[in-house]
Amino acid sequence: MRILGIESSCDETGIAIYEEKKGVTAHQLYSQVKLHQEYGGVVPELASRDHVRKIIPLIEATLKQANLAPTDLTAIAYTQGPGLIGALLVGAAVAKSLAFAWQLPAMGVHHLEGHLLAPMLEENAPEYPFLALLVSGGHTMLVDVQGLGRYEIIGESIDDAAGEAFDKTAKIMGLDYPGGPLLAKLAEDGDGSEAKFPRPMTDRPGLDFSFSGLKTFAANRIAASEDTAQARANIAQAFQEAVVDTLAIKCKRALKQTGSKRLVVAGGVSANLVLREKLAELMASVGGAVFYPRHEYCTDNGAMIAYAGFCHFKQQTEHSTDNNHEIAVSPRWPLSESLAQD
Template identity: 45%
Template sequence: MNNTDLSQETLILGIETSCDETAAAVVADGKRILSNIIASQVKWHQKFNGVVPEIASRKHVELISPVIEEALLEANVTLDDIDAIAVTRGPGLVGALLVGLGVAKGLSYATKLPLICVNHIEAHILANFLEHPNLKPPLIALVVSGGHTALVYMGDFGEYEVLGETLDDAAGEAFDKIAKFLGLGYPGGPIIDKLAAKGNSKAINFPRAMINTNNYDFSLSGLKTAVLNYISKLKAEGKEVNIPDLCASFQAAVIDVQIHKTLRAARERTVDEIVLAGGVAANKSLRERLKKEAAKIGKELFYSSLPLCTDNAAMIACVGYYRYRKADKYGEEIVCSLDANADPNLSLVKEI
């Protein structure tokens, strides 16, 4: 039950359905979370060792209305109290995106509330602002998740420059594929992170692809192939695979490149603050090592608590708030048309 007077605050209803979490949240003034409801679909996708788009879309249809109702109830508000509706437009699975966007459009049309379309990657970055009120741009963001791996320079709210991104597999995708090959289960990231803590990260010298290139791009396909070939070779020779050592060595190869390029970007852009965002930001080893290495060169690392690392709607509402405030200044072009379509490949660019 929320007993705070909300009359002077801007309330945003956020809706997120980009992949396999159906989520809705109410956030006040872009920083105070009144509710953050997440209905996970992991149990439906686990037996396939990955997200099945058709199943994800159907589950979103089933869950979206009760999730929104629960978010409003927990926040102790009604749609009459809401100032705007923010929804993920992309990137993500097109069928999943269409469910959330369609519901948000319907609510906007029925209530006459502004509809604000949000970039999912931007939302992951801004999730950090929900828990770190003193955090301010400019900053460097390392976004690592199941579908995205990118280095982003954030000059201001709504102003972004993608410095580099993965040329093939995203970090989370690579973790899932290795876990699947080893029969460890899904999602692979948390499983590999836990096993890696018991292993020797220097046991196997896997390649650090593109670590010395002059750009900020990443490539994980070669590393993934090297790991799979290593496992196949041992099996062919009748030898056992030391799973903890393999997980630790694989994870170290991923993290080494990410840390090296993130710190180089922070130095070259002369920013003192770095944020870690996305589902893989929950990786304990990545958090600890990046924080330690950043401190050595006078940079400070910020990351969210685990619930805000994964897909959620509070981060969507947070972006919605800042875009809503810019709508007051720049006009209605910041507000989405009811004709807006889902964009599974939506790019993160300077918005205003």
């Protein structure tokens, strides 16, 4: 069974092929970072146009890399949502068109489910059930995962997600887009002299997150501090520690609530090394284990979509073999309402 995966939800065009016995046999990724840098963020129209330019050549390159022809494929999986509607439509239209031309079934995949399942692509893959912390650019949530398609969101961001707070704080500091990784790099030069930042919503019960106030706190500290490289590094360090500590505190609560000894961390922010160290310490203290995707699968990619599509196609869920030609996407599609759970 070979699944072609297409990811086009935002500013990365990702194509991959997943085979049942071999795993990911081909993987191509094009990032639009340079395209959007001068605007300080993703411009949806430009993103859509760039997907149109890149998606077919990337599919051709992926098939060539795997030494496969379209007739060797079993099905096509594509990101149905959530994401930018124009970008999603590009991927969906191409997937449905190729499925029609190649006489293959096509299946829509939930973008966040792709992230959630990405650690399954590793040799040391977690077993169900597990607790998942999804930390991407636009989402921060804790999910109690009992099995494929059996997801209960037990905590989520009520305003800015962790990734958004990283990027917005970096922008206030004058760092280039995307600022999150640059802020994390800058934090390495901090000397620990900056006053401790608040850990939002940790002084009350619950598992929800809020990082908007922390971003504002950082902005005020930036405005009040000396305009030196060291001062900025110290603020970056204090900000990062506050985000990481907050995520760790909520994970500890969620582990206790669910009784889980396995923690999956996925999404772009999961590549943050300070976060990885903190959560490794947490899981060691409770006698558990933490699982991550490799760095290239932390951000948006086609491999996670191909794998998620493979899982549902193999399980033969109601929506896994969509043979109609309607092109429909879901730009606002909560994981709790995923079609995969119907």
